[in-house]
Amino acid sequence: MSAKANAASEPKKRSRLRFTRGLGQSPLLVRCAAVWLSLVVFVAFFAQWIMPYDPEATSLLARLEAPGTSTRTGAFHLLGTDHLGRDLFSRLLTAIQLTMAVAVFGTVFGAIVGSAIGFIAARFRGIVDDLIMVLVDFQASMPFVIIALSVIAVTGTGNLLLFVLLVGFQGWERYARITRGMTLAAVNHGYASALSLLGAGTLRVYLRHILPNIAAALIVQITINFPETVLLETSMSFLGVGIQPPNTSLGNLLSYGRDYLLNAWWIAAVPGFAIFFTTLAMSIIGDWLRDTLDPTTRSGA
């Protein structure tokens, strides 16, 4: 059987992995996505230095100015102003910064916790493993946003750290499942038991030897999870149960814009397209990374 037919026999996996393939696999597209993401990363680090105005500075004389207008005071607003006369471009930059920070911390947190749970299941087996797998199945059958909302209902909104951890927790069950499965396979390979025979401690075997061997699969999972984290954070902020003012995420910006659709469409359109381009770029880059990192899909291409 050819590699192609082999890959096609797993349609479910294939369709998820190759989601953006239809765009023609053009490297140009990957490059465009990379440029956009680099811009986003640059903004995430240097927003404070490149923003033309204070994002919180209001100006009642320059409310709802269209993109590209100069006000009487001589201020130029590349992306216009909002209902309080704040410069939308500067606000966009801080919002990108916060959204990216939440997504990065959240994703890393979720990846670490999820894989640690997977390691624990593989290490102890038996009842611990069963219990963890029941929880994994449970999580997989409940929409995460419902669980996140019920936690927020109890704790209330406004706790930024809790929100970041909560958003990051999304997808933990997938890390756990991958880590557990691959660790069990790695343990059977013999090199792990050889190491323990040589006297290496459990932690050392898992972190120094097994983890690097399953890292590629975890990175693939991170590229799938990262855009999902961005979407979860922005949609919860949009709904008013995520990031709270005075902090501003792209979701908050979009929800302010919703009230001014009639006379100032740009307030909603600017953050909306920023979210859209970012998630799209991440899907494209993620697909490309997956093909590069995962030898099983490389041959099928």
Place this chain on the structure above:
Amino acid sequence: MMIRVITRRILRALLTLFLVVTFVFFVLRLTGDPVSAMMPDDTDPAIMDQMREDWGLNRPLAVQYADYWMGLAQGDFGNAYRDGRPALEVVSERIPATLTLTLTGFAFIVIVGFPLGILAAINRGTVIDRGIMTLSVTGFSLPNFFLGILLILLFSVQLRLLPAFGSDKWYNLLMPVFTLGTAGAAVIARFVRSSMLEVLSAPYIRAARARGVQERQIIWRIALPNAAIPTITVLGFMVGALISGSIVTESVFAWPGIGRLLIDSVTQRELAIVQTIVMLTAFSMVVANLTVDLLYLMIDPRQRYAATSGA
């Protein structure tokens, strides 16, 4: 043998429901004191103690947990703080609006996703295929809250064709359903395409062609039914996506359903209503997953064989 497999699936479904109830109980009882969360900070401590006494919050946890189950068994999901009405009643009023939206959304996913996927598969590698797949990627990456706003901007603000809000006329459904269903339709189109391509390259299709069966017959009578089987699983996933999606969609279009009620209840900390909605969601998810599992067993003999021999 089959009965054993089905029993096992049903037991697993019940276990999930048990876990949901336990999760809700512990989240609500352990992460905070409902009395101090509800009352103003300067409330007299004696009054707060009295409330805890009245609500039975100072009893042992196990007793409270058992009591909680007893309440649920009798349909008691607690009362809303605001007006004291039973939470189940408040939530039930919103069910028809959400069902209208999600069921139409589900139909949209199937009606749009399947033909696009088939069309792309038949025209593999052509402009049509690439066009559909580009649409699919865009639809999948476009956040639904932003899609809803774009639709309002285009059809309500610019063209003045559709009202941005309202839920009593049939055309009020158009934009919410499109918002809710687009991502799902994109996923289904993608999946149907690859599933069709896989089936079309199978030996029995070549055999049919060799026998001189018309191409139209091959696609509609032989390939499509076989390609449709694995999409049942994906359609099962869609139930969860539709439930999460309806929360956002209902908020964007002010749709008077459960999703918007959930967001309102979260901001107002109406815990009884939140827990009722969580359990209702879990129940729908469990029923959906169980239905998918059983449908699969019924439709696909290979699954039946694998399930019984593997058990």
